Amino acid sequence: MMDVSGSVIRQTPLAAGYWSLELEAGLLAKQARPGQFVHVRVPRLEQSALRRPFSISGVRGGVLEILYKTVGRGTGEMSHLLPGDAVQVIGPLGNGFPLEPRGVPVLVAGGYGVAPLSFLASRLGRKGVLLAGGRSAGDVLSTEGFERLGWQVQMATQDGSRGEKGLVTVLLDKELLRLKASGEQAELYACGPDGMLRAVGERAVAAGCRGWLSLDKHMVCGVGACLACVQKLRREDGTEWIGRVCHDGPVFEAREIVW
Numbered sequence: 360m361m362d363v364s365g366s367v368i369r370q371t372p373l374a375a376g377y378w379s380l381e382l383e384a385g386l387l388a389k390q391a392r393p394g395q396f397v398h399v400r401v402p403r404l405e406q407s408a409l410r411r412p413f414s415i416s417g418v419r420g421g422v423l424e425i426l427y428k429t430v431g432r433g434t435g436e437m438s439h440l441l442p443g444d445a446v447q448v449i450g451p452l453g454n455g456f457p458l459e460p461r462g463v464p465v466l467v468a469g470g471y472g473v474a475p476l477s478f479l480a481s482r483l484g485r486k487g488v489l490l491a492g493g494r495s496a497g498d499v500l501s502t503e504g505f506e507r508l509g510w511q512v513q514m515a516t517q518d519g520s521r522g523e524k525g526l527v528t529v530l531l532d533k534e535l536l537r538l539k540a541s542g543e544q545a546e547l548y549a550c551g552p553d554g555m556l557r558a559v560g561e562r563a564v565a566a567g568c569r570g571w572l573s574l575d576k577h578m579v580c581g582v583g584a585c586l587a588c589v590q591k592l593r594r595e596d597g598t599e600w601i602g603r604v605c606h607d608g609p610v611f612e613a614r615e616i617v618w
């Protein structure tokens with residue numbers, strides 16, 4: 360883990376309210392693994408919590424990419440960053456996704472949850488399918504990058520403005536049936552809102568495959584010290600324990616999580 364002074368290379372508006380931020384972060388970027396995150400010190404935030412956590416959505420040499428949505432004060436301030444601005448970044452943090460799937464990788468993204476999955480798709484040895492969901496067309500992001508890498512992409516939106524109308528789990532149910540029919544095993548990787556993660560986890564258990572879920576919890580310190588991000592977890596022997604998403608996660612196998 361490093362605390363570096365990064366500098367903004369580029370900030371690109373994507374669909375409404377989403378941004379792609381590229382930061383020169385040297386060794387931090389080079390050491391990053393898919394599923395890890397960075398804790399960004401947001402300029403002009405005077406209150407006690409000055410940092411915000413973001414998944415690493417990709418790296419190019421020493422350049423780190425973040426894909427974020429403006430939802431409040433911190434992300435609002437971030438959207439004003441300009442090329443050349445200095446930004447303090449701690450990372451890479453967290454455990455990351457395992458990179459040796461036991462079956463066809465099926466990536467399930469909800470909104471900005473596509474961010475760590477983009478990085479994952481670029482590093483997994485085996486290609487598979489991305490199932491990308493969101494409320495509306497503007498919430499389905501970065502799918503072209505997956506196609507360029509040779510991944511199959513399917514989309515679903517709740518209002519039907521892009522891809523299938525409905526929840527992304529509808530696509531997942533079809534994909535799991537298709538894989539089962541062809542005698543193939545799936546390995547699920549998901550990032551998105553809790554309801555979606557829980558639904559993906561239930562399907563991993565039902566299908567008897569592994570499901571790697573990246574949890575999105577409110578964080579303060581980002582390094583295991585403040586207990587802002589606790590999550591009830593289960594060991595293989597069934598005993599329960601309280602973990603810290605920033606330190607023990609953010610990625611957990613579906614069977615570990617007590618919802």
Ligand SMILES: Cc1cc2nc3c(=O)[nH]c(=O)nc-3n(C[C@H](O)[C@H](O)[C@H](O)COP(=O)(O)OP(=O)(O)OC[C@H]3O[C@@H](n4cnc5c(N)ncnc54)[C@H](O)[C@@H]3O)c2cc1C
Nearest residue numbers: 411412413414426427428430431432433434471474576577
């Ligand atoms: C490991 C991890 C990875 C993340 N990766 C990304 C990413 O790649 N892209 C991205 O856009 N966001 C990501 N987030 C969420 C991001 O950290 C929050 O959206 C951000 O901290 C909000 O800051 P803010 O000051 O703008 O909002 P605030 O003013 O603090 O809050 C505004 C609203 O957002 C809600 N909110 C705050 N924190 C979170 C959170 N962690 N999850 C969901 N809702 C929240 C608040 O409850 C409130 O309703 C990630 C979070 C975690 C824990």
Ligand code: FES
Nearest residue numbers: 579581585586605
């Ligand atoms: S954010 Fe402080 S312990 Fe996780």
